[in-house]
Amino acid sequence: MKKVLFIIGSLRAKSFNRQLADVAEQLLAGRVEVERLDISDVPLVNQDKEFPAPEAVDRIRKAVSETHALWIFTPEYNGSYPGMVKNALDWLSRPLVAGDYATPTCIAGKVVAISGAGGKAATAGSCAKLTELLTFIRAEVLESQTGVVIAPESWATDVLTLSDEQREALRQQAEALIAKIEK
Numbered sequence: 001m002k003k004v005l006f007i008i009g010s011l012r013a014k015s016f017n018r019q020l021a022d023v024a025e026q027l028l029a030g031r032v033e034v035e036r037l038d039i040s041d042v043p044l045v046n047q048d049k050e051f052p053a054p055e056a057v058d059r060i061r062k063a064v065s066e067t068h069a070l071w072i073f074t075p076e077y078n079g080s081y082p083g084m085v086k087n088a089l090d091w092l093s094r095p096l097v098a099g100d101y102a103t104p105t106c107i108a109g110k111v112v113a114i115s116g117a118g119g120k121a122a123t124a125g126s127c128a129k130l131t132e133l134l135t136f137i138r139a140e141v142l143e144s145q146t147g148v149v150i151a152p153e154s155w156a157t158d159v160l161t162l163s164d165e166q167r168e169a170l171r172q173q174a175e176a177l178i179a180k181i182e183k
């Protein structure tokens with residue numbers, strides 16, 4: 001069975017993006033294997049500490065190397081994706097051996113799906129900038145993306161409720177991702 005690795009760009013216990021990932025996982029159930037990548041312990045990029053890489057960096061690189069695709073669920077922070085996501089992707093974009101820019105990195109060529117839950121812009125800025133970053137580091141960004149506007153009542157309850165349209169958009173994205181990696 002093909003594998004999809006989820007990255008959730010929020011550390012918040014009741015994260016709406018984590019709840020969106022929960023729905024996506026249900027949509028993928030039985031079709032692909034889903035794993036979640038913890039990026040909370042990845043240290044800040046420091047070129048003095050690249051070789052050998054920190055243990056948490058080795059761990060995320062191994063997980064990314066072994067997956068068929070990634071699916072990133074990103075909040076929008078000030079019109080962009082959170083720094084934690086940038087930091088992890090920066091590590092993934094670096095060579096494994098000092099000075100070796102010829103060998104493809106573990107993120108190069110990986111299929112990456114992007115979704116986000118946020119305020120009224122539906123994470124448009126976050127998803128667009130993340131697309132730009134992923135393209136820059138040579139990942140293959142799935143064209144189908146889902147941006148969810150968090151419903152007014154959800155802000156009070158911390159429970160993500162999706163409209164039929166939002167759920168359908170996520171379902172279509174899940175199908176597009178499966179089709180892409182089954183090719």
Ligand SMILES: Cc1cc2nc3c(=O)[nH]c(=O)nc-3n(C[C@H](O)[C@H](O)[C@H](O)COP(=O)(O)O)c2cc1C
Nearest residue numbers: 010012015016017018075076077078079118119120
């Ligand atoms: C630093 C910061 C900046 C934010 N900027 C935006 C923003 O530009 N647009 C937006 O829709 N929401 C913004 N928010 C609100 C988040 O959308 C909201 O906190 C959301 O719940 C975060 O996702 P999560 O529930 O997965 O943690 C911001 C939140 C933080 C902490």
